Amino acid sequence: MNTIKAADFDPNFKFEIEKELGGEHLTKCFNCTGCTVGCPISEIEPAYNPRKAMRMAILGMKKELFESEIMWLCVSCYTCYDQCPQDVRITDVLNAMKNIAEREERMGHIKLESAKPAFDKEFVDSIKRHGEVYETGVVIAQIVKHQGIKRLLEYTPTGIFMLKKGKLSLIPKNIKGMKQIKNIFRVVRGKE
Amino acid sequence: MKFSYYPGCVMHGTAVEYGMSTLATCRTLGIDIVEIPDWNCCGALEVYPDMYLELALSARNAAIAEQTGFPMMTTCAICFHNVSKAYFAVNESEKAKDMINEALGDITYEGKVGIRHLLDILVSDYGLENVSAKVKRSLSELKVAPYYGCLLARPKEIARFDDPENPQFLDRLIGALGAVAVPFEHKMKCCGGSLLMSREDLAHHLSRNILEEAVNVGADCLVITCPMCNVLLDLQQKEIEKRYGITLNMPVLYFTQLIGLALGHKPKELGLDKNVVSTAGVLKKLGVD
Numbered sequence: 001m002n003t004i005k006a007a008d009f010d011p012n013f014k015f016e017i018e019k020e021l022g023g024e025h026l027t028k029c030f031n032c033t034g035c036t037v038g039c040p041i042s043e044i045e046p047a048y049n050p051r052k053a054m055r056m057a058i059l060g061m062k063k064e065l066f067e068s069e070i071m072w073l074c075v076s077c078y079t080c081y082d083q084c085p086q087d088v089r090i091t092d093v094l095n096a097m098k099n100i101a102e103r104e105e106r107m108g109h110i111k112l113e114s115a116k117p118a119f120d121k122e123f124v125d126s127i128k129r130h131g132e133v134y135e136t137g138v139v140i141a142q143i144v145k146h147q148g149i150k151r152l153l154e155y156t157p158t159g160i161f162m163l164k165k166g167k168l169s170l171i172p173k174n175i176k177g178m179k180q181i182k183n184i185f186r187v188v189r190g191k192e
Numbered sequence: 193m194k195f196s197y198y199p200g201c202v203m204h205g206t207a208v209e210y211g212m213s214t215l216a217t218c219r220t221l222g223i224d225i226v227e228i229p230d231w232n233c234c235g236a237l238e239v240y241p242d243m244y245l246e247l248a249l250s251a252r253n254a255a256i257a258e259q260t261g262f263p264m265m266t267t268c269a270i271c272f273h274n275v276s277k278a279y280f281a282v283n284e285s286e287k288a289k290d291m292i293n294e295a296l297g298d299i300t301y302e303g304k305v306g307i308r309h310l311l312d313i314l315v316s317d318y319g320l321e322n323v324s325a326k327v328k329r330s331l332s333e334l335k336v337a338p339y340y341g342c343l344l345a346r347p348k349e350i351a352r353f354d355d356p357e358n359p360q361f362l363d364r365l366i367g368a369l370g371a372v373a374v375p376f377e378h379k380m381k382c383c384g385g386s387l388l389m390s391r392e393d394l395a396h397h398l399s400r401n402i403l404e405e406a407v408n409v410g411a412d413c414l415v416i417t418c419p420m421c422n423v424l425l426d427l428q429q430k431e432i433e434k435r436y437g438i439t440l441n442m443p444v445l446y447f448t449q450l451i452g453l454a455l456g457h458k459p460k461e462l463g464l465d466k467n468v469v470s471t472a473g474v475l476k477k478l479g480v481d
């Protein structure tokens with residue numbers, strides 16, 4: 001049996017999460033499982049359980065959370081959010097945890113294995129560059145990096161259909177207010 | 193009735209038929225929509241971890257709309273959620289308002305103008321009886337599965353729209369157009385959209401469940417209100433069929449395409465030739481060519 005050692009936990013993790021926008025209500029959780037009932041991912045992926053993720057966060061299992069895929073399995077559907085009797089706002093708490101992880105990765109402190117934060121980054125970087133997201137470029141880059149060229153080629157017929165129907169933009173274009181977009185990123189992420 | 197229209201990035205890309213059918217139906221219904229100038233991407237689902245960035249990106253769009261004085265309207269459920277979040281944050285917390293406006297720099301969002309989803313506007317303001325009065329083409333042959341997805345009605349403190357457990361707005365709209373809305377258990381179940389680029393297997397599984405119910409209840413089509421749901425349910429439907437070795441062949445229409453059909457628009461004006469799963473069966477049933 002795999003036991004856990006409480007002495008290895010990071011007791012500050014819960015405070016770190018509570019300082020993030022969206023993470024404020026984490027410690028209201030009283031472990032009732034209301035969130036897991038009805039979670040669409042828990043229904044199809046036994047490894048995933050939002051109650052357990054809250055518990056791990058409160059206990060300070062930061063390392064285990066950041067080294068596993070757990071929090072990247074949440075699809076942000078907000079089903080649990082409306083069901084929690086303690087107003088924990090699980091979806092936002094999970095996002096606050098993801099934010100800490102993504103920030104630590106940007107600062108070069110950790111490396112995240114999941115393809116989800118990689119896609120988030122690709123997407124948000126595109127907004128930073130253009131103001132609008134360059135959907136075609138972002139999706140192609142992600143498929144090539146995480147599923148391989150072969151997978152991308154399998155999409156050729158769909159790609160051609162979409163191209164013909166005007167559903168793929170081929171050139172990224174910048175919005176006029178790029179100065180304002182740059183300002184947003186500078187203020188929000190300035191200190192990194 | 194006048195709104196500042198925030199189309200969102202996908203209306204220039206994968207959801208071009210959503211944009212076309214929105215413009216066509218609003219024109220025919222006499223809803224005046226003016227696209228807000230120089231809007232930016234709201235960050236969709238990918239910005240969610242960074243809530244500050246999410247709020248600031250949406251606040252910029254709302255600040256531009258605020259200068260027009262008209263409330264914002266969108267047909268994208270994700271844009272709707274993100275701008276609503278910024279609206280409530282600014283109205284409920286001075287601290288959030290200051291933080292957001294610091295990020296905005298030389299423009300200011302006062303929180304006077306919020307955002308509405310077109311479906312909400314039609315049911316709550318325009319009136320379904322007034323929609324019915326404009327129906328020119330009978331849809332009475334059509335059995336439609338109403339699919340709301342996640343962000344239109346959840347979370348309830350952001351959406352403030354319809355019953356988050358068992359919403360009825362789309363069902364009622366379908367009825368007002370003369371079609372039959374079939375009872376649909378998966379109406380609020382997630383399509384898996386945000387996992388498509390990292391755990392395609394899970395995303396496909398969730399969407400398969402939705403599509404299979406639509407097939408099993410004998411729906412002629414599935415009607416949706418979100419461009420991300422479209423990517424999973426329409427664009428990825430062939431991939432889902434391949435993965436599981438099943439046949440679904442379920443047409444997926446944006447709700448604005450269904451309205452447009454009832455209002456008598458030509459299929460091409462509504463971009464019905466751009467849906468990936470052919471809509472020919474639906475058109476045939478309605479006797480349209």
Ligand code: SF4
Binds near residue numbers: 028035054
């Ligand atoms: S429903 Fe709320 S209180 Fe209950 S386990 Fe989930 S997060 Fe904790």
Ligand code: SF4
Binds near residue numbers: 040074077
């Ligand atoms: S938001 Fe995440 S944890 Fe909550 S029900 Fe949806 S997938 Fe599960």
